[in-house]
Amino acid sequence: MTLSPLAPEWLSHPADANALRPLMWARDVTRNDAGEIEVAGVSAGALAKQFGTPLFVVSEADFRARARDFKDSFDAAFADLCGGADVYYAGKAFLCTEVARWVASEGLRLDTCSGGELAVARRAGIPGANLGLHGNNKSDAELTRALDMGLGRIVVDSLPELERLGALAASRGERANVMLRLTPGVHAHTHDFIATAHEDQKFGLSMAPDPETGVSPAAAAVAAALGHGGITLLGLHCHIGSQIFEPEGFELAAKRLLGFLSGVKAEHGIELPELDLGGGYGIAYTEADTPRPPAEIAKAMAAVVGATCKELGLAVPRISIEPGRAIAGPSTFTLYRTGTIKTVRVDTAGGGTAERRYVSVDGGMSDNARPVLYDADYSAVLASRASEDDAVMSRVVGKHCESGDIVVRDVYLPADTADGDLLAVPGTGAYCWALSSNYNYIARPPVVAVANGAARLIIRGETEEDLLSRDVS
Numbered sequence: 358m359t360l361s362p363l364a365p366e367w368l369s370h371p372a373d374a375n376a377l378r379p380l381m382w383a384r385d386v387t388r389n390d391a392g393e394i395e396v397a398g399v400s401a402g403a404l405a406k407q408f409g410t411p412l413f414v415v416s417e418a419d420f421r422a423r424a425r426d427f428k429d430s431f432d433a434a435f436a437d438l439c440g441g442a443d444v445y446y447a448g449k450a451f452l453c454t455e456v457a458r459w460v461a462s463e464g465l466r467l468d469t470c471s472g473g474e475l476a477v478a479r480r481a482g483i484p485g486a487n488l489g490l491h492g493n494n495k496s497d498a499e500l501t502r503a504l505d506m507g508l509g510r511i512v513v514d515s516l517p518e519l520e521r522l523g524a525l526a527a528s529r530g531e532r533a534n535v536m537l538r539l540t541p542g543v544h545a546h547t548h549d550f551i552a553t554a555h556e557d558q559k560f561g562l563s564m565a566p567d568p569e570t571g572v573s574p575a576a577a578a579v580a581a582a583l584g585h586g587g588i589t590l591l592g593l594h595c596h597i598g599s600q601i602f603e604p605e606g607f608e609l610a611a612k613r614l615l616g617f618l619s620g621v622k623a624e625h626g627i628e629l630p631e632l633d634l635g636g637g638y639g640i641a642y643t644e645a646d647t648p649r650p651p652a653e654i655a656k657a658m659a660a661v662v663g664a665t666c667k668e669l670g671l672a673v674p675r676i677s678i679e680p681g682r683a684i685a686g687p688s689t690f691t692l693y694r695t696g697t698i699k700t701v702r703v704d705t706a707g708g709g710t711a712e713r714r715y716v717s718v719d720g721g722m723s724d725n726a727r728p729v730l731y732d733a734d735y736s737a738v739l740a741s742r743a744s745e746d747d748a749v750m751s752r753v754v755g756k757h758c759e760s761g762d763i764v765v766r767d768v769y770l771p772a773d774t775a776d777g778d779l780l781a782v783p784g785t786g787a788y789c790w791a792l793s794s795n796y797n798y799i800a801r802p803p804v805v806a807v808a809n810g811a812a813r814l815i816i817r818g819e820t821e822e823d824l825l826s827r828d829v830s
C-alpha cells in the first residue's frame with residue numbers, strides 16, 4: 358500500500374495500528390485478549406452496549422492518580438521552601454459533583470470561575486476555604502455567593518472589580534480574601550486563543566507602568582487593596598496560558614511576579630504571603646506531544662522560586678498552582694460508533710492528487726469543539742477489535758452540518774475500519790464535555806467513570822425530551 362502524501366510530517370505510519378501509546382491514554386486502558394479496548398477491566402463493547410455512543414469514559418483511578426501526583430510532587434518540591442504547595446484543580450477543564458469530590462479527597466483544592474461552578478463545589482461539600490474564584494467579569498451575585506460561602510480566595514482581575522468587591526464585603530462588615538491576577542507579559546508557546554499573559558487581552562492587571570503616571574495597574578491595585586477596609590490582600594496570581602510544554606514561560610512569569618512582590622515589599626513594607634502560578638501544563642494528544650511529569654515541573658519551579666527569592670531577599674511565599682487539563686485530559690477517552698466511510702480525491706500542495714479517507718462518527722464538534730476552536734490535534738484507534746490490516750491515512754469527522762466538524766484531522770486507521778466499528782479518541786477529559794453544545798439539536802453525551810471493573814454514570818446524557826422541554830410553545 359502506498360502511503361497517502363497527505364500525512365503530516367510529524368505523524369509516523371504505525372508499525373502496529375492497534376498499539377496504545379502510553380502517554381496518550383489513561384494508565385488502566387489496555388487491549389484485551391479479544392483485541393478490544395478496555396478500561397479498568399470494562400470493555401469498550403460493554404460500555405457502548407450499556408450507555409450508548411458517543412460516550413465520555415473516565416478512568417477514575419487515572420484521574421485521581423494525576424491529581425495526587427501534582428499534589429505530592431509540588432508538596433515535596435516546596436516542602437523546604439514554604440512548607441509545601443496548594444494545588445487547585447481548575448474545574449473549567451471538567452467539573453461535576455463526583456469529580457469535585459475526587460479532587461477534594463485527593464487533598465486538592467478547587468478553582469472555579471463562575472457561580473455555577475461554585476454551586477457544584479457546594480453540592481460536593483467542599484469547604485469555602487478550599488475554593489478559589491476566577492473571572493474577568495464576575496457578577497455581584499457571584500461575588501455575593503463567594504462571600505456567603507466564605508471563599509478562601511477571590512482572584513480579582515481588575516481595579517473596578519476590586520472596588521466593587523471591597524465595597525460589597527465592607528457593606529457586610531467583612532473582608533474578602535483577595536489574590537490579584539497580573540499579566541506578566543509572557544508570550545506562551547501555544548494557540549493564540551489560549552495564551553493569557555501577554556498585554557493585549559482581557560485578563561488581569563498589567564504590570565507595565567502607565568506612560569503618564571508611571572504607575573502600573575497592578576501596582577495601583579496593590580495600593581488600593583492594602584488600603585481597603587473590605588479587602589485582605591493575600592498575594593498575586595498569574596496564568597500564562599494553556600497546553601504549554603516549555604518550562605521557560607512559567608519560570609519567567611514566576612520571576613516577574615517575585616520581582617513585583619519585592620517591589621511591593623520596598624514600597625509598602627509588606628511581604629505578601631501567597632503566590633499562585635496558574636495552570637497550563639500540556640498533555641499528549643498525539644505522538645508529537647511530550648509532556649513533562651509533575652515531579653519534574655515542580656522541581657524546576659521550586660529551584661527558580663527558591664533562587665529568585667534568595668536573590669531578592671524575600672521570604673518564599675506559599676506557592677499554589679491551578680492545573681486542569683493535565684489532571685483531567687488523559688484520564689478520559691471518547692467512544693464513538695463509526696458510520697459512513699468515504700474516500701475522496703484531493704489536490705495536493707505539490708500539484709498532484711491524493712486520496713483522503715473520511716471516517717464519520719456519531720458525534721463531533723458538539724462533544725469536542727477543540728479542533729474547530731483551536732486547530733487541536735487528536736488521535737484515534739479502533740476500539741471494538743484489533744485489526745491486522747495495514748493502517749491508512751484517515752480523517753475522522755463528526756455528523757454536524759459544518760465542513761470544519763473534524764474530530765481527528767490526521768490519523769492512521771486500519772484499512773478495514775468499517776461502518777459499525779467503535780472508535781476511541783484519547784485525551785478528551787479536558788475542555789470537551791465542558792465546551793460541549795447542542796448544535797444541530799444533538800443531545801450531550803453521558804459521562805461514565807470506570808473503576809475496579811464497574812462503570813457508573815457521573816453525568817447523565819441529555820435526551821431529546823430534555824432539549825424539547827426547553828422550547829416554549
Ligand SMILES: Cc1ncc(COP(=O)(O)O)c(C=O)c1O
Binds near residue numbers: 553596599600638682
Ligand atoms: C486562571 C486559570 N487557571 C487555570 C487554568 C487551567 O489551565 P490548564 O487546564 O491548561 O491547566 C486556566 C485555563 O487556562 C485558567 O484560565
Ligand SMILES: N[C@@H](CCCC[NH3+])C(=O)O
Binds near residue numbers: 600787
Ligand atoms: N479551553 C481551552 C483551554 C483554556 C481555557 C481556560 N483559560 C482549551 O480547550 O484548550
